[in-house]
Amino acid sequence: MKKQRVIVSVINDLNTDQRVHKICTFIENQGYEVFLIGRVLKSSQKMEARSYRTKRFRMFFEKGPLFYAWFNFRLFWFLLFRRADILVSNDLDTLLPNYLVSRIRRRKLIYDSHEYFTEVPELISRPKVKAVWERIERFVFPKLQFVSTVNDSIAQKYFEKYGITLKVIRNVSPLWKPSTVKSKAELGIPEGKHILIMQGAGLNVDRGVEEAIRMMPHLQNCALIIVGDGDIIPDMKTLVSTEKWDDRVFFYGKRPYQELLQFTQQADLGLSFDQPTNPNYLFSLPNKVFDYIHTSTPILCSNVVEVSKLVRKYRIGEVITDFDPLALAKQVQQVLENPALIAEWKANCTLAAEKENWEAEVGQLASFYPKVHE
Incomplete structure (x- = not known):
């Protein structure tokens, strides 16, 4: 007898999405066959080996409305003609094709909202585009039965909007037990200096990257390492080069997750400077915060709701409110x-x-994906 199949879809290149990988691994461990769908761009790295099947759509368009339309068109036809017992949609930009196929083929649909999608800064500044996504969400969301999200604040916002109670499954890091710990020299990190780290797959506008960089000239014997990528990084590299801050700010690009944690554990302080310029960032709880915790890297964070609550609860760092470069450096x-x-x-x-780890958090998923009995 064939295993029940779960097709999971997300609109990224899969390599850096640790939440989706952790959930896929859990589903697989419950006895299902997992098939993960994403996309590949010219800048995408080679797909990492996974224990479950993956497929990445090649795209004619790499950004803008045509990018999203093409991905959703391909995803709809792919799902329509593939065997699946359960469909899993990650974020609003994959929800419509999953919903339509779930209705046509009468399949169970699970929706995982990684953020407060319609309030991301990219949409707030583009009201016509935002209206399109709002219309899709209003059409589908009230009809959903199985919905999860990443923290209590976002769950509350969706409850206020649609009257639906969401399961909260935070993007908590797994317990980190490396077989070896690399040195600064092995990683190419400056030695003999205090190390600050800012990491993430979405180092975008208002994520605090520029604020962190602009404070660096005012710090003594200190280096900032930036591990990850995002839409603001090209401009920040130009800024660092123009201002001749190359001896203070170092860019390491995207790294495999386990290698990323090697960088993180070498830092004296981990930075999470998301600016509350929009509701999505105000209520965000980025995965890097838990990575800092698991590598015993104390946190300096902005005063956003979920992160500041966590930092104060466990007394693992300090909440920063003044982001003037000189004041921040002080x-x-x-x-x-x-x-x-x-x-x-x-x-x-x-x-x-010991309390905030994926091994403890993963139990929340059991109601969505009950174990398949042989």
């Missing part, structure tokens, strides 16, 4: 000059990791 310098405080925060990170 706050960071004071922390770096207090090794006892950093040591206390590191110890608290270790304790927090």
Whole structure:
């Protein structure tokens, strides 16, 4: 007898989406056959090996409305003619084809909202485009039965909007138990300096990258390492080169997840400077925060709801409110000059990791994907 198949779709190149990978692994461990669908661009790296099947659509268009329309068109026809017992849509930009196929073929549909999609800055500044996505969401969302999201704040917003209770499954990191820990020299990180890290797959506008870079000339014996990518990174590389800050700011690009954590554990402080310029960022809880916790890297964060709540709860860092370059540097310098405080925060990170881990969080998924009995 063939296993029940779950087709999971997301509109990225799969390699850097740890939430989707963790959920796919869980589903597979429940006894299902998993097939993950994404897309590949010219800039995409080679697909990492996975224990489940993957497919990435090649795209005629790489951005803009035609990109989304082409992906959704291909996804609809792909899902329509593939065997599937359950369809899983990740974020609003894959929801419509999944919903239509689930109705046509009478299949169970699960929707996982990674963010407060219609309030992302890319849509707030483009009201006509936002209206299209709002219309899709209003058409489909009230009809959904199985919906999850990444934190309590976003779940509450959707409840207020549609009266639907969402299951909260946070994007918590798995327990980190590396067989070896690489040195700064092996990773190419400057030695003999305090290290700050900002990481992530979505280092975009208002994520605090520019604020972190502009404080660096005011810090003593300190280097900022940026591991990841996003739409603001090309401009930031130009800024660093123009201002001749190359000895203070270092870009390492996208890295495989386990390698990323090697960089993270070498940092003295982890930065999460999302600016509350839109509801999506105000209520965000980025995965990097949990990566910092699991590598015992204390956190300096902006005063966004979910992150600041976590930092204060476990006393694992400090909440920053003034992002003027000089004022920000002064706050960071004071922390770096207090090794006892950093040591206390590191110890608290270790304790927090024992509670805030994927191995504990994953139990929330059991109601969506019950174990397949042989």
